[in-house]
Amino acid sequence: TKFAGLDLQGYKTFAKETNLVFPAQITAIVGPNGSGKSNVADAIRWVLGEQSYSLLRAKKTEDMIYSGSDSRARAGMAAVSIKFNNVSKWLPIDYSEVVLTRRAYRDGKNEYLINNQRVRLKDFSELLGRTGLSDRTYTIIGQGLVDTALSIRPDERSKLFEEAA
Amino acid sequence: TKFAGLDLQGYKTFAKETNLVFPAQITAIVGPNGSGKSNVADAIRWVLGEQSYSLLRAKKTEDMIYSGSDSRARAGMAAVSIKFNNVSKWLPIDYSEVVLTRRAYRDGKNEYLINNQRVRLKDFSELLGRTGLSDRTYTIIGQGLVDTALSIRPDERSKLFEEAA
Amino acid sequence: MKKDFLETYKAVSTEFSRMFTRLFNGGSARLMLNDEDSPIDGGIEIEARLPGKREQGLVLLSGGERSLTAVALVFALLKVSPTPFCVLDEVDAMLDESNVGRFIELLKDLSSETQFVLITHNRNTVSAADVIYGVTMGKDSASQVISLRLDEVDEDFIN
């Protein structure tokens, strides 16, 4: 399995550090309305470099950070790390595990890290491009958006195929 | 109960004459995908005078008429009748049961009937206006459209209130 | 005209807050006029605060939370200005079990004034109905309808 794990801290409703592992081919996420399931999907989209806030059900950077509740203070930062198993070296980087991290702060600043080293967004995007996960619209099918492939214009549909090509 | 029944013939997937009665306050309609449940909702919308084909998941009059299958010929006409119990005379017409019928033919012609008498669309709409059912956006909440009230613009939302006023 | 609108608006606004808190078993929500002097053109805004959470934009709400908030508004309109009947086509599709329960409870209250037709794949919703119709596609590719009792509704008809 290439996709090994996801760590969230301060991201949307994940105030506490949460570590999810993905050892299997099929993982299900279940739970009541508003519990945070789609927020996990947003976290994945966000750490993979999403810059469009509308696709993240948000308006600005601050919306990514846990905003607090009656019983818990808000967070100062959101951090999501996605872990890849790279034993087969499918990623052109000399580590057997590759961790991509994105952090955001309340002043709107974003930071990008590869295996805990700060890197420029340029290098982060470059490595992401090698995963085959960036700019693939069909990697994450959002809630309520399953029939997007049918409702988009024919020329927008061609874009999906360009991604696959 | 004011809403007494619905008769469909030749309407979308209702090739055969179908009579539904609504003696209760809460009626459920269940069944597999594509069986015709939303088509019943479309039939109600259509007989109540809907002129916008996009709200009927269609493009033209002909789409209202059963188009046939491998094992059944297409229909020449679609007819939907909605029956109201008028014993209390909530409708200003001297009948204890009021039946509004709409028919459509393949040449695009529509016919309107009140208690089986042909009437002008003007008179049909006029009586419909008295039912409190025409031009009420919230009478029929279509599939996939439950959160429309949230996604429309604030001034469009005012229209809902104008209808209720 | 504007006077009718404002009267209706106030009544629906009160009901909306009530319905929201009942459906979410807590929290609070309200409607607001963008322009009190030009209420119709100014438009109506919605603010919602879920139980235990801070007030946030509607855009952050989950799928089920959006459905339920919209239902609260529709129910408020029906309470203030009932229509003879109302058809709800799979409005419960994204609701979890406890939210469906509260939705059904509130619907039963409203059903004294308005007849409801509920198109659904949800077992709990069906159990709230007095009459159940099962629709299937026949071998001749035409719809056929049968009347069902609750104990006859099985996996062929419901999820």
Place this chain on the structure above:
Amino acid sequence: MKKDFLETYKAVSTEFSRMFTRLFNGGSARLMLNDEDSPIDGGIEIEARLPGKREQGLVLLSGGERSLTAVALVFALLKVSPTPFCVLDEVDAMLDESNVGRFIELLKDLSSETQFVLITHNRNTVSAADVIYGVTMGKDSASQVISLRLDEVDEDFIN
């Protein structure tokens, strides 16, 4: 560029027809290029014929039929050009029991090349998973996650 696109298009087109017929247990569907000489700008159209029915516009399809047709296209893209993983958030919300069954079967085939994360309220979908995470909102209004076995998934987590 155009050559790659046409090759990919042909492969996805073949898979899409196959996936559609498997998901619908019959019927047929195909993709079409609006302009063979300018395939990218001309755009791609979808034609679908459901089992036993005549070919009709996509606009007439039911909610469940639309979901399943879109899934057939996504699965075709994944088959031709797999990504390391794919997240599907409640794509089964409108599917009836038999369609969920075929969706899951096809997903299992694809899962040999792609890891899937399925967010769902559906019992049948959950039973196809190897690993299940239950997410709940804690009393402190923060999400908490626990690992669940299939027999531990009850109405608190699923419909």
